Amino acid sequence: MTGALIEARGLTRRFPGGAGIGGIDLDVAAGEIHALVGLNGAGKTTLMRVLLGMLRPDEGDVRIAGCALAETDWAQVGHLVEAPLAYAELDGRANLLLAARLHAVPKAKAAQQVEAVLTELNLGAYATVRARRMSLGNRQRLGLAATLQHHPHVIVLDEPTNALDPAGVIALREALLRRAAAGAAILVSSHHLDEVARVAHRITVINGGRVIGALDPHGADLERAFFALVHADDTHRSTS
Numbered sequence: 001m002t003g004a005l006i007e008a009r010g011l012t013r014r015f016p017g018g019a020g021i022g023g024i025d026l027d028v029a030a031g032e033i034h035a036l037v038g039l040n041g042a043g044k045t046t047l048m049r050v051l052l053g054m055l056r057p058d059e060g061d062v063r064i065a066g067c068a069l070a071e072t073d074w075a076q077v078g079h080l081v082e083a084p085l086a087y088a089e090l091d092g093r094a095n096l097l098l099a100a101r102l103h104a105v106p107k108a109k110a111a112q113q114v115e116a117v118l119t120e121l122n123l124g125a126y127a128t129v130r131a132r133r134m135s136l137g138n139r140q141r142l143g144l145a146a147t148l149q150h151h152p153h154v155i156v157l158d159e160p161t162n163a164l165d166p167a168g169v170i171a172l173r174e175a176l177l178r179r180a181a182a183g184a185a186i187l188v189s190s191h192h193l194d195e196v197a198r199v200a201h202r203i204t205v206i207n208g209g210r211v212i213g214a215l216d217p218h219g220a221d222l223e224r225a226f227f228a229l230v231h232a233d234d235t236h237r238s239t240s
């Protein structure tokens with residue numbers, strides 16, 4: 001193992017019919033933003049769910065901050081992989097206070113932390129609005145705020161820019177860059193190659209449930225490089 005905060009070796013999880021992920025190795029180091037890109041159905045969400053213990057792998061090993069999943073300190077992890085969890089009848093602030101308590105943040109610190117994240121993600125105007133009255137994008141911001149507010153060491157986000165407006169995309173970008181600079185290991189999936197190029201230190205491409213290569217975030221024409229990798233892999237698989 002490498003000392004990375006997220007380490008996966010040989011992860012395989014197959015669903016009935018054969019879809020899923022196979023033989024995936026992945027590392028995310030402290031201070032690194034590592035992006036996963038792939039077409040719909042490539043296996044990004046499945047990989048994240050296995051990394052977070054939401055799905056059991058058929059084979060392989062996951063370590064978070066050097067610990068097996070059963071020993072992981074989940075208070076040090078922030079993840080948003082399925083729909084953002086929000087209590088519909090609670091307002092933005094109450095939802096965030098609850099999320100802070102679920103991450104074991106002491107009560108005295110939680111209030112201060114919640115105000116900071118409301119400002120960071122431009123959610124101040126929604127502090128007293130019930131979640132059920134929020135737009136999809138603001139509910140996504142609330143979910144991101146709940147995930148990031150306790151400054152976890154490990155962050156896993158599945159398509160976090162979905163439903164965000166351009167201001168939300170920028171606010172999230174800055175929040176992630178700040179946390180990486182402070183030493184967090186961040187794994188993020190996205191379909192937006194331009195956005196990924198702005199934030200990621202490393203980009204891993206997944207296709208058909210396997211890692212098929214990497215893209216240089218500073219490289220020219222990321223889209224072309226992405227499709228070249230996917231096309232080559234599809235061609236290889238259809239002829240082998």
Ligand SMILES: Nc1ncnc2c1ncn2[C@@H]1O[C@H](COP(=O)(O)OP(=O)(O)OP(=O)(O)O)[C@@H](O)[C@H]1O
Binds near residue numbers: 020039040042045
């Ligand atoms: N619970 C499940 N049962 C059966 N098949 C599943 C299940 N979950 C995912 N799959 C299949 O596994 C494959 C990978 O799906 P996954 O959701 O991980 O892809 P993805 O890369 O996250 O896609 P998207 O970009 O559309 O979110 C797909 O073929 C999907 O249909």
